[in-house]
Ligand SMILES: O=C(O)CCC(=O)C(=O)O
């Protein structure tokens with residue numbers, strides 16, 4: 001690496017951060033693939049956007065919940081960032097001045113410890129990097145450190161996302177939920193589903209991000225880079241955009257094509273990522289953003305189920321707090337506890353606890369679960385990291401699948417409007433009408449369809465069944 005950096009120590013600091021964060025690249029090299037030259041990011045921005053856009057000043061909180069959050073429809077929201085101080089204060093120059101000696105997390109080492117760089121070194125690096133998949137600041141603890149804490153003053157959680165039921169978990173125990181995100185072009189986040197069934201919003205202050213979002217029912221094998229290209233940059237956005245994206249485009253109009261939404265997010269816009277959706281993001285320019293994950297009444301079912309299974313101790317404390325402060329949430333949870341078994345209402349706890357109780361990891365220690373969730377949340381594919389409690393017998397898997405299928409069948413054929421709208425999560429929202437549970441499911445351009453059995457294999461169910 002040539003030292004053309006503004007600070008004398010940048011090279012040394014960056015090299016040591018890189019060795020810690022990506023030791024596997026020490027021999028292979030960071031620029032070996034030549035993506036700085038060969039990957040045409042501008043070209044990615046030329047494709048037509050397919051996402052809904054709304055003006056956040058014109059859509060009420062209730063409308064947003066009804067039209068996007070509950071049916072789990074991704075959307076880009078404009079109009080809600082222009083009054084953030086961040087639009088003035090988050091320029092590379094001003095951040096350099098204000099936080100020059102503050103460290104920010106830009107990776108994680110093999111033991112799960114944060115790899116950090118001072119703002120001044122990172123900015124130096126960012127300006128000049130030719131790395132194939134550059135370091136990326138993804139810092140979830142800025143709000144707990146005396147100086148970086150000031151960043152909290154620079155943005156405001158949009159009203160749509162203000163009710164976060166994880167606020168009832170102590171700050172110490174709750175999973176990481178807000179990130180200051182800054183990185184050069186080509187940095188980004190590989191394909192993943194956000195942890196614990198949460199949804200996310202991502203407010204972009206500087207630069208453009210290219211997004212691809214894939215519905216929850218699409219199986220992991222369809223969206224992950226193939227193993228032969230996973231050698232060097234397995235989980236990086238660049239690998240996805242060079243190896244998976246071309247395939248999805250090529251197969252788009254075939255009957256085996258994967259449905260997806262692609263779009264470019266511009267500065268001033270907020271992306272809403274509903275729970276369960278796969279997504280992958282590459283920074284087209286140098287970007288600065290703020291993202292938060294949350295649990296609301298509208299994704300509670302997913303978050304509750306996941307938390308119960310993978311964070312049992314936190315779940316118990318959370319339930320205690322919710323029962324004291326949020327009867328509305330508790331009423332919903334009572335409902336979720338009943339799932340359909342062959343048309344009969346039954347307590348779900350029986351099946352779940354028998355799995356959990358013999359678990360070798362998920363209920364073994366709370367601190368294990370804590371660090372696990374941290375890894376999950378740091379932009380890594382959740383399903384890669386979920387540890388499966390025990391090997392499930394083939395018969396048990398079959399039973400689980402059957403139970404799920406039955407409960408979803410019941411859900412989609414229910415005349416009750418809430419259930420019907422929940423059922424929309426399996427399809428392309430606007431196409432849902434008079435659905436017959438025995439049919440195949442309409443997908444985006446309705447030239448393709450997904451079989452019912454495929455549609456019920458949500459990632460959060462598959463990870464239990466298939467990874468076992
Ligand atoms: O801005 C990005 O890189 C996407 C972040 C993301 O998807 C996440 O934090 O889960």
Ligand SMILES: [Fe+2]
Nearest residue numbers: 193194200279
């Ligand atoms: Fe994400």
